[in-house]
Amino acid sequence: MHSPALDDEKSMKRAAREPLLKLSGVSKSFPGVRALHDVALALYPGQVTALIGENGAGKSTLVKIMTGIYQPDEGEMLIAGETVALPTAHAAFEKGVTAIHQETVLFDDLSVAENIFLGHAPRNRLGLIDWKTMRANAREVLGTMGAGHIDADTPLRDLGIANKHLVAVARAMSIDARIVIMDEPTASLSAKEIEELFLLIEFLKSQGKAILFISHKFEEIYRIADRYTVFRDGEMVGEGMLAETSQNDIVRMMVGRAVDHIFPQREPRIGGPLLAVDGLSHPTEFEDISFELREGEILGFYGLVGAGRSELMQAIAGMTRSSAGTITLGNEAIAPKTAADAIEAGIVYVPEERGRQGVIIGLPIFQNVSLPSLRKTSKSGLLRLAEEFKLARTYTERLDLRASSLSQDVGTLSGGNQQKVVIAKWLATKPRVIILDEPTKGIDIGSKAAVHTFMAELVAEGLSVIMISSELPEILGMSDRIVVMREGRMVSIYDNAGLDAETLVRAAAGIAS
Amino acid sequence: MIRILARQREVWLAAAIALMIVAVAMRFPAFARPANLMTVFNDYSILIILALGQMVVILTRSIDLSMASNLAFTGMVVAMTNAAFPWVPIPVLIVMAMTIGAGLGAFNGALVWKLGIPPIVVTLGTLTVYRGATFVVSGGAWVNADQMSTAFIQFQRGWFLGIPVLSWFAIVAVVAFYLLMTRTALGRSIYAAGVNPTASVYAGIDVGKAKFVAFCVSGMVSGLCGYLWVSRYVIASTEVASGYELQIVAACVIGGISIAGGVGTVIGAALGALFLGIIGAALPVINVSPFWQLAISGSAIILAVILNARGQKRGGRIILKKAEAA
Numbered sequence: 001m002h003s004p005a006l007d008d009e010k011s012m013k014r015a016a017r018e019p020l021l022k023l024s025g026v027s028k029s030f031p032g033v034r035a036l037h038d039v040a041l042a043l044y045p046g047q048v049t050a051l052i053g054e055n056g057a058g059k060s061t062l063v064k065i066m067t068g069i070y071q072p073d074e075g076e077m078l079i080a081g082e083t084v085a086l087p088t089a090h091a092a093f094e095k096g097v098t099a100i101h102q103e104t105v106l107f108d109d110l111s112v113a114e115n116i117f118l119g120h121a122p123r124n125r126l127g128l129i130d131w132k133t134m135r136a137n138a139r140e141v142l143g144t145m146g147a148g149h150i151d152a153d154t155p156l157r158d159l160g161i162a163n164k165h166l167v168a169v170a171r172a173m174s175i176d177a178r179i180v181i182m183d184e185p186t187a188s189l190s191a192k193e194i195e196e197l198f199l200l201i202e203f204l205k206s207q208g209k210a211i212l213f214i215s216h217k218f219e220e221i222y223r224i225a226d227r228y229t230v231f232r233d234g235e236m237v238g239e240g241m242l243a244e245t246s247q248n249d250i251v252r253m254m255v256g257r258a259v260d261h262i263f264p265q266r267e268p269r270i271g272g273p274l275l276a277v278d279g280l281s282h283p284t285e286f287e288d289i290s291f292e293l294r295e296g297e298i299l300g301f302y303g304l305v306g307a308g309r310s311e312l313m314q315a316i317a318g319m320t321r322s323s324a325g326t327i328t329l330g331n332e333a334i335a336p337k338t339a340a341d342a343i344e345a346g347i348v349y350v351p352e353e354r355g356r357q358g359v360i361i362g363l364p365i366f367q368n369v370s371l372p373s374l375r376k377t378s379k380s381g382l383l384r385l386a387e388e389f390k391l392a393r394t395y396t397e398r399l400d401l402r403a404s405s406l407s408q409d410v411g412t413l414s415g416g417n418q419q420k421v422v423i424a425k426w427l428a429t430k431p432r433v434i435i436l437d438e439p440t441k442g443i444d445i446g447s448k449a450a451v452h453t454f455m456a457e458l459v460a461e462g463l464s465v466i467m468i469s470s471e472l473p474e475i476l477g478m479s480d481r482i483v484v485m486r487e488g489r490m491v492s493i494y495d496n497a498g499l500d501a502e503t504l505v506r507a508a509a510g511i512a513s
Numbered sequence: 514m515i516r517i518l519a520r521q522r523e524v525w526l527a528a529a530i531a532l533m534i535v536a537v538a539m540r541f542p543a544f545a546r547p548a549n550l551m552t553v554f555n556d557y558s559i560l561i562i563l564a565l566g567q568m569v570v571i572l573t574r575s576i577d578l579s580m581a582s583n584l585a586f587t588g589m590v591v592a593m594t595n596a597a598f599p600w601v602p603i604p605v606l607i608v609m610a611m612t613i614g615a616g617l618g619a620f621n622g623a624l625v626w627k628l629g630i631p632p633i634v635v636t637l638g639t640l641t642v643y644r645g646a647t648f649v650v651s652g653g654a655w656v657n658a659d660q661m662s663t664a665f666i667q668f669q670r671g672w673f674l675g676i677p678v679l680s681w682f683a684i685v686a687v688v689a690f691y692l693l694m695t696r697t698a699l700g701r702s703i704y705a706a707g708v709n710p711t712a713s714v715y716a717g718i719d720v721g722k723a724k725f726v727a728f729c730v731s732g733m734v735s736g737l738c739g740y741l742w743v744s745r746y747v748i749a750s751t752e753v754a755s756g757y758e759l760q761i762v763a764a765c766v767i768g769g770i771s772i773a774g775g776v777g778t779v780i781g782a783a784l785g786a787l788f789l790g791i792i793g794a795a796l797p798v799i800n801v802s803p804f805w806q807l808a809i810s811g812s813a814i815i816l817a818v819i820l821n822a823r824g825q826k827r828g829g830r831i832i833l834k835k836a837e838a839a
Contacts, residue, residue, distance in 0.1 A: 358712055362704075
């Protein structure tokens with residue numbers, strides 16, 4: 001409730017020199033993945049620090065460490081000069097660290113006041129919640145933030161996202177949080193709501209809070225942040241004052257890296273146009289997308305998360321409907337209404353999440369492989385098991401699957417072998433176009449290389465591949481041409497000869513070069 | 514892994530049934546005589562058929578609580594038809610019962626598929642609606658033995674190759690469901706849609722439609738059992754099979770059909786129903802109050818659920834955890 005009074009200019013300056021939160025030497029690994037390696041971060045009171053990095057750079061892991069959800073393997077954290085350990089989310093809360101997420105984590109069915117004071121509600125003498133005081137305090141906090149228009153008794157459900165953010169901030173104020181983490185807070189806000197959020201951030205700054213602001217949008221970062229820290233591949237690669245650093249410098253820090261693995265050399269034999277998408281639009285997700293995929297080509301799709309790439313591909317693969325535009329495969333116009341239609345036409349979409357959207361754990365390997373091809377393996381209504389096994393054997397052998405039996409539950413296989421089953425499943429439908437959504441997300445380097453080699457083999461056989469990837473080395477290392485999307489629209493299409501990463505990042509982030 | 518465990522569970526269930534028979538037979542040898550076991554099987558044939566229908570629905574992560582009401586309604590309509598037009602041949606009545614039942618099931622399925630209402634809510638509603646409809650068509654009156662034709666009553670009491678016709682219905686149903694679930698694209702889609710609906714959608718399976726078909730199937734067998742029930746107990750009333758839906762679900766759960774969907778077999782469901790049958794038949798023989806039967810089958814359900822849960826845990830969720838961490 002009581003924020004440090006920083007009316008004295010001197011103390012403010014001294015406070016600004018000493019970081020309120022300081023992380024150093026923090027490392028965190030997960031099986032097969034090194035998420036953070038020896039990173040440092042400093043947050044200063046009354047300042048906004050922007051945390052910048054590609055997807056997978058380790059930003060979310062860091063936020064989880066700062067809020068007590070993950071424990072670092074190594075490293076130390078200082079808050080106001082004191083070493084602290086945050087074994088639980090509650091410990092972080094008590095130390096005054098609070099996070100405001102993209103999708104706010106509050107309770108829709110509780111009132112605004114209840115949300116603000118959940119867990120630390122004022123009590124009366126009987127130990128029951130003192131509703132009167134709670135409402136009055138809620139109104140007071142909202143008032144100081146200039147959010148007096150929010151009624152403390154409204155159920156949270158009735159508020160828009162922007163107002164929910166205000167409630168989350170009010171909650172942070174009420175626990176006297178000193179460190180406020182904002183993880184892509186603007187992602188689902190309108191332009192006007194973003195302005196309101198920025199006013200609020202200014203207010204938090206004036207209260208001496210240390211703010212960590214995570215965003216992919218450069219204009220916002222330059223608008224609101226004072227400092228920056230850039231992460232790349234789980235390491236801290238640069239920090240400083242934004243006023244002294246250009247956007248291009250930051251982009252360079254984000255992408256510049258040593259090559260960590262060699263992409264397969266291939267001699268693209270590109271044929272004529274196979275898939276033509278013209279003016280494809282969706283009411284809310286993407287608009288006026290036109291591109292051509294040629295035979296034997298790998299077409300990369302790059303953009304920030306939420307640029308509409310997956311949604312576009314799902315429309316092409318029949319999972320969602322487009323509202324306008326045409327899709328032509330070969331010489332035939334197609335309008336797939338279901339995934340089955342698209343598979344029949346020869347377009348398959350391999351979704352991003354293997355566990356949830358790919359393998360069917362509980363079914364044996366051969367049934368996983370034959371699932372999209374059941375029409376082909378049955379005769380007069382009955383499945384022919386011999387045909388199913390033959391299909392499964394052909395494709396799993398080709399992918400060098402390690403399994404003792406094809407009747408084995410796919411859940412008993414390792415992650416890499418499960419991925420092979422998923423790929424076998426799609427290849428068995430004999431597709432002409434295969435759409436891979438983040439094909440190497442979350443798998444180790446060795447498996448990544450195997451997937452890349454395999455992609456090269458597929459196109460060498462004349463298949464056409466569309467690859468959505470948010471990893472720059474992958475998109476640059478594998479694609480023949482690259483489409484960049486931003487906020488549901490196509491920015492441009494590049495030939496991958498001599499293309500540099502910075503051009504792509506600038507296009508995806510909307511920075512004029 | 515889950516499949517292998519499930520298979521083992523079916524072996525265990527069969528062993529448990531055999532053990533019960535042996536235990537009772539040690540004191541009352543007549544219990545284990547083939548003729549007696551045949552009677553038990555015959556008595557529980559209707560439950561077996563209903564459990565198979567319920568199994569298909571549960572596999573798609575749904576539940577059909579309206580089966581017993583569907584059975585009562587269809588049984589009433591068939592019995593009234595027989596009373597009014599005794600010349601209508603029994604096979605025609607059976608087809609009629611299955612069609613009406615499938616229609617009521619399709620209504621459930623359509624609400625689940627097209628309106629996205631949770632199955633438990635839909636069928637809890639139609640449980641009452643179909644029971645009420647039975648009252649409406651009959652005006653609350655019963656159809657008694659003397660109103661039914663001899664053929665209507667005697668058809669399922671006939672014998673064929675030394676086995677009662679009613680039992681043949683159950684045997685044919687087991688074979689038909691076995692083929693449906695293991696040898697057709699539909700059966701495979703139902704399993705896939707139950708185990709992992711998201712991945713199934715990407716593989717081109719219409720999960721909503723699979724649920725719809727499952728409800729049609731459970732409705733169809735409810736209709737069939739409507740005829741079998743009223744002709745066996747020689748009465749059609751508004752109270753027929755009241756509360757029986759719980760027995761049907763119990764048979765499935767004991768048979769290892771996972772309420773979470775996607776796991777379970779035809780043999781399991783049939784054995785689950787037989788397990789309840791043996792308990793029901795044995796307890797009066799060894800002079801245990803029939804009220805104990807409820808407690809024992811209740812305990813069996815809980816035991817089955819515990820075994821299910823342990824089986825699934827061993828199935829492993831390692832990959833999911835890895836994907837989350839990355």
